[in-house]
Amino acid sequence: MEPFKLHTGLVCPLNRTNIDTDQIIPKQFLKRIERQGFGEFLFFHWRFEDDGKAKENFPLNKAEYKGASILAAGENFGCGSSREHAPWALEDHGFKVIIAPSFADIFYNNCFKNGLLPLQLSEEEKEYIVKKAETESYKLTVDLEKQTVSDDLGFRTEFQILPHHKEMLLNGWDEIGVTLNYEDRISEYEQQTSK
Amino acid sequence: MMKPKTIVEKIWEQHLVLQEENKPDLIYIDLHLVHEVTSPQAFEGLRIKKRKVRRPERTFATMDHNVPTINRHIINDKIALKQMQTLEENCREFNIPLADIDHPDQGIVHVIGPELGLTQPGRTIVCGDSHTSTHGAFGALAFGIGTSEVEHVLASQTLWQSRPKTLNLKVNGTLGTGVTAKDLILAIIAKYGVRFGTGYVIEYTGETIRSLSMEERMTVCNMSIEAGARAGLISPDETTYNYLKGRRHAPEGEDFTKAVEQWNSLVTDEGAAYDKTLEINASEVEPQVTWGTNPGMCLPVSASVPDPEHEGNPAKKEEILNDLDYMGLKPGQPISSIKIDHVFIGSCTNSRLSDLKKAAAVIRGRKVHPSVKAIVVPGSFKVKQDAEKEGIDLIFKQAGFEWREAGCSMCLAMNDDIVPPGERCASTSNRNFEGRQGNGARTHLVSPEMAAASAVEGHFVDVREYSEFTALT
Ligand code: SF4
Numbered sequence: 001m002e003p004f005k006l007h008t009g010l011v012c013p014l015n016r017t018n019i020d021t022d023q024i025i026p027k028q029f030l031k032r033i034e035r036q037g038f039g040e041f042l043f044f045h046w047r048f049e050d051d052g053k054a055k056e057n058f059p060l061n062k063a064e065y066k067g068a069s070i071l072a073a074g075e076n077f078g079c080g081s082s083r084e085h086a087p088w089a090l091e092d093h094g095f096k097v098i099i100a101p102s103f104a105d106i107f108y109n110n111c112f113k114n115g116l117l118p119l120q121l122s123e124e125e126k127e128y129i130v131k132k133a134e135t136e137s138y139k140l141t142v143d144l145e146k147q148t149v150s151d152d153l154g155f156r157t158e159f160q161i162l163p164h165h166k167e168m169l170l171n172g173w174d175e176i177g178v179t180l181n182y183e184d185r186i187s188e189y190e191q192q193t194s195k
Numbered sequence: 196m197m198k199p200k201t202i203v204e205k206i207w208e209q210h211l212v213l214q215e216e217n218k219p220d221l222i223y224i225d226l227h228l229v230h231e232v233t234s235p236q237a238f239e240g241l242r243i244k245k246r247k248v249r250r251p252e253r254t255f256a257t258m259d260h261n262v263p264t265i266n267r268h269i270i271n272d273k274i275a276l277k278q279m280q281t282l283e284e285n286c287r288e289f290n291i292p293l294a295d296i297d298h299p300d301q302g303i304v305h306v307i308g309p310e311l312g313l314t315q316p317g318r319t320i321v322c323g324d325s326h327t328s329t330h331g332a333f334g335a336l337a338f339g340i341g342t343s344e345v346e347h348v349l350a351s352q353t354l355w356q357s358r359p360k361t362l363n364l365k366v367n368g369t370l371g372t373g374v375t376a377k378d379l380i381l382a383i384i385a386k387y388g389v390r391f392g393t394g395y396v397i398e399y400t401g402e403t404i405r406s407l408s409m410e411e412r413m414t415v416c417n418m419s420i421e422a423g424a425r426a427g428l429i430s431p432d433e434t435t436y437n438y439l440k441g442r443r444h445a446p447e448g449e450d451f452t453k454a455v456e457q458w459n460s461l462v463t464d465e466g467a468a469y470d471k472t473l474e475i476n477a478s479e480v481e482p483q484v485t486w487g488t489n490p491g492m493c494l495p496v497s498a499s500v501p502d503p504e505h506e507g508n509p510a511k512k513e514e515i516l517n518d519l520d521y522m523g524l525k526p527g528q529p530i531s532s533i534k535i536d537h538v539f540i541g542s543c544t545n546s547r548l549s550d551l552k553k554a555a556a557v558i559r560g561r562k563v564h565p566s567v568k569a570i571v572v573p574g575s576f577k578v579k580q581d582a583e584k585e586g587i588d589l590i591f592k593q594a595g596f597e598w599r600e601a602g603c604s605m606c607l608a609m610n611d612d613i614v615p616p617g618e619r620c621a622s623t624s625n626r627n628f629e630g631r632q633g634n635g636a637r638t639h640l641v642s643p644e645m646a647a648a649s650a651v652e653g654h655f656v657d658v659r660e661y662s663e664f665t666a667l668t
Contacts, residue, residue: 022628031277
């Protein structure tokens with residue numbers, strides 16, 4: 001996994017609440033056995049008409065948000081199904097950061113395994129960012145080391161993240177590799193509990 | 196004296212492999228359930244890194260999401276077929292027991308775990324599926340995980356997890372006739388919203404919960420995730436042990452007696468502290484119908500869908516407008532006036548034998564309305580077989596229902612069982628998200644009894660007033 005330290009990117013607003021993983025990546029695309037290539041199906045039914053034409057009104061289709069790498073959305077982002085295809089699709093499409101006032105647990109955890117930063121800000125901060133991004137080409141800089149988000153206009157705020165999650169992203173760790181270093185502890189546990 | 200503890204704390208402490216400051220805990224996973232959709236990339240990951248499955252015998256796989264429910268052996272969808280074959284190959288290569296499409300143990304992963312006695316009190320259980328919370332009905336700590344975590348558990352039989360907060364959801368009072376466990380959990384989510392459980396494990400307590408059967412408890416725990424909670428559980432009791440006794444993977448004889456002793460010690464202690472407590476009075480719950488696109492948008496069948504004009508908050512008003520538009524409903528329309536095109540009885544929420552029997556009791560001697568297409572999809576091969584032994588299938592077939600093979604089916608419409616765009620389905624499943632049952636499909640979540648009654652009438656009806664029906668025993 002690529003380490004994540006500092007990122008500056010264009011913000012795409014998607015100001016809805018309770019965006020569920022069924023919307024992020026609809027089930028017909030879950031049949032694939034690969035891990036890559038889900039980006040083109042991201043928000044499929046919101047993005048495309050039945051005949052495959054792009055829906056002009058959907059933010060991701062608008063020229064001004066082309067190349068956006070930061071998505072700003074409403075609360076409870078990523079609720080519903082545990083499908084990791086959701087972060088895969090977001091990442092594959094080019095997103096690096098998802099901003100929302102709250103996230104669903106499983107989605108939140110899944111992000112860190114895929115170099116994606118789910119960034120929890122307050123409702124007011126999110127609204128500010130969404131408003132900006134809706135009115136002009138708007139960039140944010142996320143500094144994971146310092147745990148800050150800022151723009152060129154003087155907005156700057158700190159965010160919270162568990163030290164463990166932070167370290168994982170900063171180092172681009174293979175979590176399984178880390179765990180397998182504790183092999184003797186796992187064996188010991190199995191022996192003690194006769195498992 | 197020892198500090199009183201909740202069942203969650205006790206299970207957690209018994210599964211701690213490693214605990215270090217500023218880190219989540221490393222916890223041991225007793226049982227890992229696997230299905231075809233969320234596992235291929237995990238096995239591939241193992242292969243790339245030349246890793247093994249640490250404990251194949253603590254892993255159990257089945258096929259459920261993709262499987263056809265008719266003409267089972269003609270799978271036209273090549274990509275789905277490939278996914279199933281991939282699971283077969285992976286299980287062979289890594290030595291994992293698999294209930295494939297022809298196996299008598301096949302079924303929805305959350306139906307067969309309990310059925311086979313794999314699901315036991317005190318166990319940590321995971322699966323790459325958010326409705327793993329179902330298994331909490333037995334007093335297990337069970338939660339859904341993503342594919343990277345599936346790979347992590349395959350390789351190490353452990354997971355890094357932060358200790359969850361606990362939420363005591365007290366349910367007291369008696370559920371009325373015709374009001375079910377499904378109505379109870381829908382009413383809870385309607386009352387407290389789709390986020391109240393985020394970050395918590397919900398423990399359902401109170402006299403009402405105690406009086407529920409195991410299958411009803413599974414229905415309640417199943418939908419914990421729809422409240423945002425990764426896990427929901429119920430302390431085990433005699434009902435739990437009676438269900439487990441004699442199941443294939445349950446302990447036998449003296450071992451069972453010993454196990455019961457151990458299981459009893461897990462029950463939440465008197466006076467244990469929770470991080471949060473909520474309550475609901477079961478006697479006030481009415482049969483529920485969802486009207487919008489998340490399970491919290493839910494009302495009693497006697498109510499009318501919201502009128503956005505009565506909503507002061509502009510954001511909420513907008514949301515209601517969008518939902519009514521997607522759902523094709525008029526503001527203020529009585530729920531009982533909503534006409535339906537499809538009825539789906541199935542899914543890991545409501546596809547067990549008792550669910551099918553309750554629905555059958557409502558439709559016995561009646562006919563499905565001519566404008567409705569109705570299907571029953573049993574949760575497992577065994578449920579299907581048991582129902583057929585009792586002639587339940589005949590009741591459904593005579594009424595005009597299609598009787599299918601086991602699988603997830605129309606709950607998420609990954610196979611051919613799809614609700615066409617703009618059509619409306621009364622469904623016993625757990626999610627009414629946009630497009631869940633097919634692109635543009637409109638889903639209303641209900642209990643099996645309500646689904647059965649509306650199949651007959653062609654629109655929603657209050658099953659309590661519908662007419663006398665006698666329960667099948
Ligand atoms: S029945 Fe529906 S909710 Fe349950 S496991 Fe299958 S797809 Fe998921």
